[in-house]
Amino acid sequence: METFSIIFAIFLGGAVLTYFAGKLSSVVQDILFLATVLVPTYLFFSGVSIGSSMPFSLEGISLLWGVNHFGWLFSLIVLGLGSLAAVYSVGYMKGKERRGYFYLNFVLSVMSMLGIVISQDLISFFIFWEIMTWSSYLMVIYSGNDVQRIGIKYFVFSAIGAYAMLMAIVIVHSVTHTFFIEDMIQAYGQMSLQLQIWIPILFLLAFAVKAAMMPLHVWAPGAYSNAPMAYTSLFSGALSKMGVYGMVIILVTMVNRLPQGILFREVLAWLGGITAAMGTLWAIKQDDAKKLLAYSSVAQLGYIIVGVSIGTELAMMAGLFLAVMHALFKGTLFMVVGAIEKQTGTTNFTEVTGLIRKMPWTFFAALMGIIALAGIPPLGGFIGKWMLYESLITSDHYLLVILIFFSSTAAFLYCYKFLFGFFLGQEEKEWAHVKEAPATMVVPMVLMGIFMVVLGTFPGIVLNPINNGLMDLGYVDSYKHLWETSIIFNSWGDHVILQPILYSIMGIFIFFLIFVLWKGYKGTRYVTTKDISSSGEVPKEDENLTFSVGFMQPFMRAVAPVMRRQMDKYYTGFANGLEGLFDFVRRIYTGNAQTYAVYVVVFIVIVLLFKDVLF
């Protein structure tokens, strides 16, 4: 397949050209950048058919690139979100410094993610995985804030994961003598039980790091909020999905074949559930929209992990559907935050309020994103959540259902905070000058909002490819008749009739809308922050009276005991201990020539003493 070579040549060449085009003019750079992302996207979806492959060899290792249904599904996320985020980036990066650097790493990230999903052998998979890691690392440190802590934490966790994966890869190679994923899957059945257990663990370690699963998630909040928002939408939307992609492959092809009694799936599902719950709690606590969304990403990935690790067909579908939805709504929400950051200069709820009239389109996108995130019909998030609950109940995971239900209910709190904090509430004079974001930023957001609405009504658009992908991985298709025409008005899942549920929820919603509008129309009085009665005290000028300050205090007080233990502290303690050890080792080199001479003598003596053991 020549198209593959052309696509990757365009990505690589375009990335380098875009970098240097900044010296000419910024318009040329923008156009080159867009072309570098959009042309390969077009080529991929028009020129590459499912089932095509390209074998070649490098350093005596035979490699294979190809597209199957499952990879195609994820390439949809990568390239779809990649293209929209690219358009958005052009607006977002206008007037910022280091544009060439941003564009280069953006293109490399998209390229490496596409490479991951088309890799049919472990070596190219690993190469693209590492390129993805360092290009995203370079984006995390883009702003230059706290690079030594946040950036290195991200890279160290990624590297630990990647090296675990590399270890698994070479172990597999020493058994099978090939690097093809296909051969690994086939040989897996004949391996010893010890290897059968360790290989999935090593692989899952790598994927769990990227999917920000507890307790390996500590890099995520810092990294997500530190990267430029135009990239974070891709980072959280698509890059974290690479972890899910790998997890699904390993779970389906390996863990499914493990003997009964090894509680792989249970452990993973519970970790996912805990991730969801804790991520949600931490998200509620945040006052910064970037941090809030970062924790929310961690939480949402928790749901996805629960879905794919339960592993029944319905759960798998729920997980993957949520993955697509998460790419859409979290991509949108990060774009929204980026737009607000660009227009107002801050992303703190306690500072910005009342933007609904100033940025109506951004509000629309945010609203769609929030509805989808919270899992309220009629948007796609509801479908995914519903399937997830149903799959958990049908597979007898009642405790997990409670945990998931708790966290998705608690998620309403931060959803509300996000929407209300930024867009509703009193309008402050300080933000009177704010205007709507430029069209290049608004159009991708609104488009994604529309996609979410469409997917909510016609989930079959995504469920069908997911179904094909799962069949590729060896699932027996038992729901086919439902996905083909699946829209929400059908009865599906375990033959649950969704229609009445949908209608009653919409009915309640419309009733309340009318009620609120009617009430509001009668007694509207515009107030500002200072327009309050406070027991005769006049608030000081510099006092922050925005309603978002201490928004969820009673709730946070209630859950404080759960949140007291932070994984981060343990890791920091461990790292400090290591630094102490390194310092001790450094002191072995005293700088004194006599000591060094003594070392030589000691070395000879020790080796002579143990010569019978050694030689």
Added chain:
Amino acid sequence: MVGTPVLFVAIPLLAAFLIPLLGMIWKELVRIVPGLVLIYLMVLSVNLLNHVLVNGPIVEVIAGWAPPFGINLVFSAFSGFLVTLMVFLGLIVWIYSYRFKRNVGFEPAKKYFLLLMMLVTGAVGIVLTGDIFNMFVFIEITGISGYALTAFYTGRDSAEASFKYLMLGSIASTLLLLAIMILYSQLGTLNMAEIATKIHTVKPAYKVISLILFITALGIEAEIFPLNGWAPDAYAEAPGPVGAAFAGIVVKASVYAIIRYIYTIFDISGAYDFLIIIGMVTLIIAEFAAIRQEKLKRMLAYSSIGQMGLVLVAFGFGTKEGVFAALFLMLNHAIIKSLLFLSGSYLVYNSKDKTIAEVNGMHKFLPITSFLFALGAFAIVGLPPFAGFWSKLSVLTAAADSHMLFVMSLILMVSVVELVYYLRVVNRIYFFKKEESVEAKKPTFNALIAMLVLGALILVIGFYPDVITGVIHKASADLMDKTKYINDVLSIKQ
């Protein structure tokens, strides 16, 4: 035939002696002649290597005395590969320092280039010779020029570093001579091939003790822990290109010597495991020490020591994959670490203490140098798609094939440590505010060329490793085939 292996020793040695005389004719010749010599040797070594890869090794007999009586030079795929690598690095160092040393005046420049020629002579001689006493002589030549180059900046610190190097170097010579004496007293021959055929007749105690002495002596030069006390000081105090030459040429030659003893001359199987043990200890200690360093070149020195430890581990697997991995690693390390030393020494050019903190924000003033340093850092920690990845992959594959899972996991854990300290420096270059007191020094044109060549090589090998792996495969097959080496040398009659 375009030339014979003896030219590799004769020409640079001759040039080294002629340099002071030529300097009397025209001062610029001091700078030009070494370059011409190295270019000639480069052409010669590439030609010979091509010849050897097709037609088998060339055994050169000196002064008409056939082995085992005379000294012979062996240019095989294995030694040829290393010679080519060393001459190439010598050439890079020459390009880099052509104008680098112009400011220092004529006298120091004369000494510098003279010593560089001696260093190349010695290192190449170590690799080519087929005689253990001759190897001792070459090790001395390398060592002496190394001591002098360390003290090039005639300051207090460089004198101290040089003294440490000299002191440990003399211990090494003594031990080496002792080891040679033991072997000679038992076998009555100094020819490597001859010793290899007779080594089974030596009593085990003598054999083991002489091996231990050999490893200790050569381990001092090859920076094995705990014998490598001299190395961090020497690297830190010597000029940047000399650091590159140490990492790329001197240490490689010493590692070659160890490998030649263990693979060809001795028949002690426990030596392989011993290599893994000392290699791992060296790797771990060096990388741990590197992370807490305050001076840039010291950090690079420890990293270099660690990489050499990894090379020894890979040799210790004793399989064909292991040797391949080790040679690949040596090649990549020579290229990448040289690039790091060359670019790093510009990053701290004007700073007084050469600390890591003083590279802050240098990218605005030295964009290309900073970029190349970052490239080198990414490559040496083994991130794809750069050169270092392939060698790291082959080391790990070799480890897995030898069922050394514990060793493998240790290597990977240490790699994380390595990653951290390199990234910290790169982050400083790009994201920290520059110190006011430090003034950036623009690299000279020729230094830039030298660094760009190395940078390009990293990318070429990274994207298309096949350019070099064919040669390395043949070189590793050549080292593994002990009987062929013995036959090739001993069948020469003259």
